[in-house]
Amino acid sequence: MKLQETSLPGVMLIEPKVYSDHRGFFMESYNFEQFAEHGVNTSFMQDNHSLSKDVHVLRGLHYQLHPKAQCKLVRVTAGEIMDVVLDMRRGSPTYGQWASFVLSADNKLQLYVPAGFAHGFCTLVPNTQVQYKVDAPYSPQHDRGIRWDDPALSIPWPTSSPILSEKDKHHPTLAEAELNFDYGEGE
Numbered sequence: 001m002k003l004q005e006t007s008l009p010g011v012m013l014i015e016p017k018v019y020s021d022h023r024g025f026f027m028e029s030y031n032f033e034q035f036a037e038h039g040v041n042t043s044f045m046q047d048n049h050s051l052s053k054d055v056h057v058l059r060g061l062h063y064q065l066h067p068k069a070q071c072k073l074v075r076v077t078a079g080e081i082m083d084v085v086l087d088m089r090r091g092s093p094t095y096g097q098w099a100s101f102v103l104s105a106d107n108k109l110q111l112y113v114p115a116g117f118a119h120g121f122c123t124l125v126p127n128t129q130v131q132y133k134v135d136a137p138y139s140p141q142h143d144r145g146i147r148w149d150d151p152a153l154s155i156p157w158p159t160s161s162p163i164l165s166e167k168d169k170h171h172p173t174l175a176e177a178e179l180n181f182d183y184g185e186g187e
């Protein structure tokens with residue numbers, strides 16, 4: 001399992017060790033000790049799984065307010081996504097910066113997203129399944145979002161007309177959003 005830093009310090013891209021043979025493959029999709037060797041000591045407590053039936057389904061950009069902010073470990077088990085993380089930690093040197101990654105069932109790459117980041121993805125093929133671990137429980141009272149098409153972010157989504165939930169049609173921009181997570185919180 002390889003973990004590498006990305007352009008946003010703290011956000012890690014993980015490449016699992018895949019054992020292929022004539023039957024198919026085996027891999028450890030998560031290993032606490034190997035993450036801890038790379039300084040990621042997160043204890044996850046919930047697994048999430050979503051299916052997006054169509055191409056260009058866009059879910060996000062979502063986050064939970066402190067004290068229910070979540071670290072996430074995201075992977076794709078069917079299909080392919082453009083995954084986006086946005087640093088919303090007040091006082092962060094990379095505040096307001098985003099990064100995007102293509103995660104797919106084929107490349108088996110995973111993304112570790114620290115608390116204080118908003119997260120979202122857009123599917124690149126139909127019938128895409130995303131599975132992700134979180135280290136804090138779902139809390140509807142703390143659930144918030146940022147507009148996927150915030151002009152100040154100019155995220156180059158693969159479509160200008162994604163399939164959205166009603167909720168995702170009405171988020172504020174980053175500048176308007178309710179933020180309460182400070183850089184260095186909980187480290």
Ligand SMILES: Cc1cn([C@H]2C[C@H](O)[C@@H](COP(=O)(O)OP(=O)(O)O[C@H]3O[C@H](C)C(=O)[C@H](O)[C@H]3O)O2)c(=O)[nH]c1=O
Nearest residue numbers: 048050059060062063072119120121137138139165167
């Ligand atoms: C996130 C979540 C949702 N739900 C319920 C609430 C709704 O009745 C239903 C669908 O929720 P939502 O439309 O928020 O699902 P997504 O749009 O896929 O949201 C997720 O997508 C982006 C990419 C994320 O990173 C977040 O983890 C998460 O917000 O599942 C739960 O019961 N538990 C949960 O942890």
